[in-house]
Amino acid sequence: MNIGPTPSLVPLLALITGWMGLGVAGLVRPHSVGVVARLIFPLGAVVALAVGLIGLGALLPGARPQVLVLPLGLPDLPFHVRLDPLAGFFLLLLGAAGAGISFFAAGYFRAGQGTAPGLLCLQYHVFLASMAMVVLADDAYLFMVAWETMALSSYFLVTTQHRIPEIRRAGFLYLLIAHVGAIGILLSFGVLQGGSWQFTFDAMRGQSLGPARASIAFLLALGGFGAKAGLVPMHVWLPEAHPAAPSPVSALMSGVMLKTAVYGFLRVTLDLLHTDQWWWGGVALGIGLGTALFGAVFAAVQTDMKRLLAYSSIENVGLIFTALGLALLFHSFGLQLFAALALSAALIHALNHALFKSLLFLATGSVLHATGERNLGKLGGLIRRMPWVAAMALVGTLAIAGLPPLNGFVSEWLLLQAFLSTPRIPKAFVNMLIPLGAAALALTVALAGYVMVKFYGVIFLGQPREPALAKAHPAGWLERIGLTWLALLCVVLGAFPRLLLDAAAPVTGTLVGATVHRGRATWAIAPIAPEQASYSGLLFLAGILGVVGFTFLAVRRIYHGRVRRTAPWDCGYPWQTPRMQDTAEGFGQPIRHIFGSAFRIERELPSPWDTSPRYRIQIEDRLWRALYLPLGRAVQRLADLVAVVQGGRLSVYLLYAFLTLIALLVFVL
Amino acid sequence: MPAPTLTAQLLNGFAAGLLLISFSMLSQRRTRGLIELFAWQGAILFASTSLVAYSAGLRHLWYSAALTLILKVFLLPLILLRLVQRLQAQWDTEPLINIPTTMLLGVGLVIFAFGLAQPISALATTITRNTLGIALAIILLAFLMMITRRNAVSQVVGFLSMENGLFFAATSATYGMPMVVELGVALDVLVGVLVLGIFFFQIREQFDSLDLQNLESLKED
């Protein structure tokens, strides 16, 4: 254990304390929106930027890991904190996304939503601080304390509008599954300490567990962190909690909190455990692919814009775990270069997802602010009323669909390149099954494009489906700053993918012991070899813009630019209304038809003789009925059995106390 | 890896063609199309057996190839086509599970067959040992077709295709079966088709259709 100098760790801890201080400062004038929102949140955004920069500093070539022991915590287990490249990467993620979200939140929160703005400010900043502490923790106790704080503060944030019963229910489900996951993580740490009863991560690194124990620790970690990340089948809280929370909180949860689970999984499997079982990677890969496909298919049939984004988050988390599984697989066979490639893909996708998912959630926040509608069937045509939000949302949509030259494409390209290298794996059945994983990955990516076209097209394009939408107002300047910051990062990181690879390189170096090749040119990336595959985001973007611009100018110069406006083509039927556009259900109908057996569909069709025909369709998750309701009923029955103990009569309780006293006397004497 | 010889390339090509035909049979809805595909399968089998006979210099394989040509390319398809015409069973009813799912199952079976065949291929000494996995896959795919089809004629074509796969497996692993066995199998297949043809007429008379689900109503309740 090297206790070297800590030049950046101390300022970092000061910044985190500053966050908590800002949160408490919000309580001074709890009901004043002006002070809390316009003053404190922007300060919080600046702190986030500083945190991100310190995280970036830990990724620079000369940086060494910094360790510190704080005078807090238990008597024989004080808080250990550690800033190494892995922590630095996730701090960078937290800072970059958090800055944009905090700026947006400064312009977003209004009074009268159920919780006072000051209280909201406290919960929000404690949430941010706890996520930073999770990433920095170097012993199991601080990790669990920070993890629980994160869960609790986000619970309160989710139930901001606690007067509405559905939101309370969503919060309860979220807290329940978060705690089930926390138990898994705790048990995993318990197995990891391997009998030494030392709970610092350094001690766990030194342990060498047998294959059985290591596998148990791995499975517990996968289950525990998977519950927080939203892997199937523990995903049911995501589509409930993300729509229930206010939009900046949804952005923070979806963009950053899910990634802390990814961080935890990476820390446990690659840092604390020493992987030597190939099937760990296979399990993670399989669960990741299943989750990704599940999320994409369900996102395609949603009618609530935030639920759609929640399922899309499930899909992206599945993609990240697919990449992680691939990295573990390569690592266990000793193919370290390809493990580094897959791991880079996972890390970069985590960062990209934080940026574009937050952007999209914030855009839906603006839409909700302006129109009061979450239902896709009542939106439409907002590109004319809110052009700035629409433009930023377009950048986010293109990025999440994985289209070049934005940043989403870079991580998908890297992941596909990693899959292309799988036939090298020396094990017989495995090297045949994994290329099929590439096929499933390609399907998921294509389906994500479908979902995002539906999302953007139904909300922003077309004609307004409700007359009230004509009163929608554009977003305020603080909201625009937040959106623009995130969109700008998407474009810049897409044009300079070298930055992303360089940020991930120190992390892969420490975790798997190899980095992808840097390539000769600075404007292109060629992770394996330039002859095999090469990509340049900057030249791609320049190429497209160049050709488009040239064509436009050429057409205008040679011909003309005259335009006439008229009504659209109606095929001879002039009574078309805006309601005759595709609804959200309509746009998702091909997916519902092709993947019908994946859903549980309840349909109510009108008959030809109905005077006022109604069509109703309800699409549900099969896992809810098949897994969770029976589980809930079993728990209820068990609880009823145990409740017999609570007789209600005073004499019975006194009897219990008496029996316990007798038992203790017998034991001790 | 040095480039494979011309013979090996052609054999690989034939094997791939057989696999392609088996897969196309899974997705084919028209009965007439199924029979045509079966005839093509027999033709490729003939070409492949002839090539092995030529390059390995085995005379008994020439006889097998000739038998395959006469029986599976001309005689059996003709019998089946005439049956189909007289029964007027041009179209198949919808299969039990829809076609994309059937094809996904097919791919799964192919992986299974390939994985199984790899250690066995290492033991064989023929020039066609790599194609053992494909032969196994053809057998399994034909079986899948028999399970998921409802039309009686489709099931017969599946049965015959399975026999094709078996023959191909024998050729690729051990340069064919003893002549007695081959003649016996060929005779069995021919007689089987004739008997099944009679059965088709009986089924149609009884139920007025060739949908085999009707046979379930014969069960005593």
Added chain:
Amino acid sequence: MNPFAVARQVGAVLLSIALAPLFMGWVAQCRAWLQNRSAPPLFLPFRMLRKLFWKDAVLAEHASALFRSTPYVLFGTMVLAAAIIPSVVLDLPFVLVADAIALVGLFATARVFIALAAMDVGTAFGTMGARREMMIGFLAEPALLMVFFNAFLISGSTALPSIAGRLAAPPFVVYPSLAFAGVAFVMVLLAENARIPIDNPATHLELTMIHEAMVLEYSARHLALVEWASGLKLFNYACIGFALFVPWGLASQHARPGTLVLAVLALLLKLAVAGAALALVETVSAKLRIFRAPEFLAMAFLLAVLGLLVHLLLGA
């Protein structure tokens, strides 16, 4: 960077842009001949483009900037794709910028933009066309990726010029996995370019349209650019097919002008044969019901996957 290579690259791209409408005209001629009709002139698409560019653009009342800029974006993406695909020369300096996977991403970008533009107008036809196009696209894109995966396994690279170079080099080997990939590729080509059996490019009935429904609202120079981009897309797909399956005749790095002329002639010959074959396939097939189209594409996808498995088993 070699200036001659850049000049050859630019020349190849310009040649592609010029040949694309000619290819469309040739396919239309072959179709007419096969259907026993008198054929339209070969250079009709050029005249149509010229006519369209001079017209006044008529836009729907509430069409947004996205709608107006999409034709330029489409044209730009297809031109960029032409810069990545080797049609005449093998050494393309632009290959350092994008490989086959980026090419698939480029096609996806074009598809997303045209679907969004179709939804922009807000009529039932546009959204229907967008929905159908995305349904076809989400199945065709993985199939195309799997075809490239097959090519990668054989040639060890995802850059199209490298693939073409490796496959064209002696000795001549027949790869069964490439045969599977070839069948899958042809099916994807028919689907993505809106040909029978997926879509009828000459239909006038809105309820049967997929691609045409999305461009229903475009007119004048916008329509010209969209049509040119569609022609260029078909040309690009044909050139991808040539690079993967018929890679001989491409001029290599140290080519003299004579070899370049030969390469252009080879390309014209390949295009003529491909156009006739395409017309033949269109004439003998019937258009599928819309919900048989996913089955068609699922077949293509699974064939490409089978090709992968065959390669892993046979080592070929």
